[in-house]
Amino acid sequence: MPRIYIDNVPFEVKAGRNLLEACLSLGIDLPYFCWHPAMGSIGACRQCAVKVFKDAEDTKGRIMMSCMESVKDDLRISVCDPGAKAFRAQVIEWLMTNHPHDCPVCDEGGSCHLQDVTVMTGHDYRRYQFKKRTYTNQYLGPLINHEMNRCIQCYRCVRFYRDYAGGKDLNVFSAHNHVYFGREKDGVLQSPFSGNLAEVCPTGVFTDKTLKEHYTRKWDLTNAPAICQHCSLGCNVIAGERYGQLRSIVNRYNSEVNGYFLCDKGRFGYEFVNSENRITQTLIRHRTAEAVDEPTLMSHLPNILIGHTVIGIGSPRASIENNYALMELAGRECFYQGLPDNQVFLEQKIVDILSAGAIHTPSLKEIEQADAVLILGEDIWNTAPVMALAVRQSVMKTAAAHVQEQVPLPGWHDAALKELAQESKGFLANMSVLSSPLDEIAACQAHGAPDDMARLGFQIAHLLNNTLPAVDNASAALLQDAHLISQQLLLARHPVIIAGTSAGSEALIRAAYDIAASLQSSERQAALAFVLPECNSMGLAMTGASSFEKALAIVQQNPDVTAVILENDLYRNMPADLVDSFFSKCRQVVVLDTLHNRTTEKADVLIPVATFAEGDGTFINNEGRAQRSYQVFMSPDKVLKEAFKWLFEMKVIRSAISNGHDVHPDEMLAGLERAYPQFKGIAAVVPPHEFRIHGARIPRESQRYSGRTAMQANKAVSEPKPLQDDDSPLSFTMEGYRGMPPAPLIPYFWAPGWNSGQAVNKYQQETGGALKGGDPGIRLFRDTGAQPAWFQDIPDAFTPRQGKWFLLPQYQLFGSGELSIYTKGIAALSAAPRAILSTRDAATLNMATGAAHYTVR
């Protein structure tokens, strides 16, 4: 490890980093703008200047940009040198000459990187008395607001949007001090990662438009660490509440999972929590007064729960605590997944493969570090966008790594590496039903029916491992693709194979497994990632419960069934006639859910439950990582509590055994671990609920939280008692421990001098590294080193059948989500429901281009 001297104090620093990273990792406050830990350095903003000295005798030194200098042994630098300080102050003063007098009306204010750095350098009074430059703004869609006057020309937005995320429609225009960051003309930003601009931009040029609708400063939010609910990746988010409404979602750094970035569905898809469609009242239907209070419900429940067969229908979007509570209520053998047979079968296959442990399943970070990626039949652009972003990084980083082999450039030297790499890319093969923007960076792409893609996969596996059978009657194109892909995969040291359930094909999963297992060798670390549909699909699948069809069979045999349905709109996943017949056969239907839907209409007893924002819950992501999402706020409506609390009370009613205590999520997880060994270790996912630091809780609110004695004064002038949280070490107040909390309990990123999200540097072991104390989450699948069990059953090539249609779902980032569609902006950007068919099929049906309506039977 090189030793460098910063202001004459020796420090051991990590080799291969630049001086800025070294200083920030050591906890030294050094201002910067254009450098980003995920995007490297370009030396554009001149803000991170330090003095570098030749040797111990050199007193004069020279000013250098710390982000553009590698650490070297015995390097002497000074951060506090008056010359360097004056330089930094001057740079910020220049940047501020054109910055508008906007802070009071700017959404960035209070979490602004530019404010942080301006204060840090000591520039507090404006000396420049001349006119300010102005720009006209653009309309960038319903999610992102544009206010170009505030720009300081750091280039972070285009570097993120174009270089990092592969977007095309945002660029820099014009010249000299007129440069303009925007689109060629007004219009919706096309990239599904555009929301990150709000966090990447160090000032308020790009801000969150959904937050603007109910604007709240960062310091006024009640925050909690939460888990994104919109896909199976389990991105870590910080959710913020004010006045009883969820107001914003920002990224919560987790080096293993989402890193610094979220997709737009995750960032903006939170408004379902505030929806008018929320279930707020407990209902017992078929009565004169259907809305009932809790005691009435509790006195009614024994009638339907005791003396009848109770079956439970679980949910892939409910937490594992909720699903487990239902399993406990109904009994293991009477718990069903609420998913169709084929989906349960696919997910079970994935769980079997991952729990066998012969093949490693990668985190998103490991996918970023892969040097060859094969996507087999999964449209990750739409079903797991942040994984698509990780795949893009793998392609770019592999190209940079090839360059570095020839020219010894450090990895952070972004502009130089890009210049050398030019258009070269790492290997990506994208096989999916329809094309996606990932095709642009793919060396090899093919689109076809799932069975044909699976055949390609099996042929690749055969080429990698000749003990596996070859594909019969393979087309020339298939053989050629298989040859190319297998050759490239063999060259890689960390190949990643990605498959999933969205194509509905088990053969794809088997083929992906065969390829990954064939690649695994002593010098090659292969990994196999699966994408599932919902945020807790993996958790539900790991229970091993049976499908909805099995539940239907039970109901058809037994006329006396009370079905308890947990957070699951059955009509979304199953054919309506099946679900209708299920409901018609059930004697009583109890539904616990958050939003009204077709299933809740069928409920005899409807119980409102908490969303992720109002309750605690643990979700298991696609790699089997259990992560806790904490309650953000408590609704003034007391009936709203987590489903597992309701289900626990129902269990008490059924078993008539109670110790009179409420149940904590910790106890649920401990019980789950005892009852189901496949969840071993999950109870340690977060510190226990009685965890305290020096006797204090961790506050959800900042020190600057305002309005405590006035917020509810219109209702009653005496302030209510602060809400209590018996389920977690977090408090609903501003009092508590102000130091560094354990990583799973970080409610928001803040450090003295760093009000913006850049404070995350202080929470990391090193910039861009793991959080202090290790990233949150526990992986439930362990690599066992077991011998792989090969699959050999190759499907036949897809052949169209006369008069029959082969239907496949096409997932849309905006539109397919059950919950995200409640965000107005996302709904506006969602395409209308549609069916796509090939031009050949359209011609045989005599369909004209542009024709809008066809009746489908």
Added chain:
Amino acid sequence: MVSLSASLSQKRNYPISEEKVALRPRWRGRIVLTKDPDGGERCVGCYLCAAACPVDCIALQATEDENGRRYPEFFRINFSRCIFCGYCEEACPTYAIQLTPDFEMAEYRRQDLVYEKEDLLIDSQGKYPGYNFYKMAGLSAGVKEKGKGENEEAPVDIKSLLP
């Protein structure tokens, strides 16, 4: 020395109930929300007063009109908690919130000390006449167009390469 002479001098009672004390304009009494010279609400809902308030007795919610002008949807001061420290006035970047030399606010019910925006807003510029934040700010919110504010150049023509 002054206090010694004061304590030895003859005691006198002032009839305060009849004779109003002359208070200086900067005396810190009842809080008001003022309007700008054009008659628009000065408050832009920036939340700085609320953040500065040591007893957290200010709560508000910012919203926007169709032109993008920010104003408080509601603005509430709980005067039963207020200590009249004036930090809110100091924090206010738009001269909207001001303390006035009026202290006669006694109520029989504590609840009546909770003032809403309609109780706070006055039709005056208060102590700082002539200031209109939206003419100083860079953004356009229906008060002035881009480039028409004080100390602003006309918007950049990004198609031009001229210096």
